Amino acid sequence: MPINQPSNQIKLTNVSLVRMRKGKKRFELACYQNKVQDWRSGVETDLDEVLQIPSVFLNVSKGQVAPNDDLKASFGTTDQDKIILEILKKGELQVGEKERQAKLQQQHATVIDLVTSRCVNPTTKRPYPTTIIEKALSELGFNIVATKSAKAQALDAIKQLIAKQIIPIARARMRVRLTADAKEAKKYREAIVSLIEQIETEDWSQEWACVGFIEPGKYRELGEKLQQESKGRANIEVLDMAVIQEGEEAI
Structure with missing residues (x-):
């Protein structure tokens, strides 16, 4: 005998979540990875490219769609389009572990490349290999993070490398x-x-x-x-x- 699934149950995988607490409830949107930031920055304008499902959820992982009564009580409306836009604008983006690691690795490589391109060995006037710069920053205890701009972190790293002189280093000009x-x-x-x-x-x-x-x-x-x-x-x-x-x- 076939098992009838509840009509409000939708199973989704490989998503980025945007969460927002409104009143006593927490609401979620199921979005494509890397698309929310594009939409917030104006790079992406088509919501169909951002949302996997154009619905408001109470729990995406369980496929639990938010009932109209909850939407009305929390947002004062059941207009899904208006509610989705509010959550996209004000909600908190939940980043998956793989996505977070990929972003951090990309940021790490960018910072190292920026430091390498702007510095030289003052004796030879030649740039160091990226591996040497990476090792020097590690000895310095410099931690690269994904939440701060690569340029700002590179400039900070250069200042610290020049100040500490773990390796002979100077700005390239x-x-x-x-x-x-x-x-x-x-x-x-x-x-x-x-x-x-x-x-x-x-x-x-x-x-x-x-x-x-x-x-x-x-x-x-x-x-x-x-x-x-x-x-x-x-x-x-x-x-x-x-x-x-x-x-x-x-x-």
């Missing part, structure tokens, strides 16, 4: 010279120098000539900004490279 028509350069100078870490010299006598230091990763952005502002009538020249990749000669 590229020395560049910018040249342009002096009259035209006055119109966009501020937008350009905001990308320069330190100005060494600046001359306005015959043309605008600015020599300064930047992070190697800023070179492309600075060059593109300079060409955009000057309409292609300015130049950028690398005078010295603090970071020399294996097999390359210093410029």
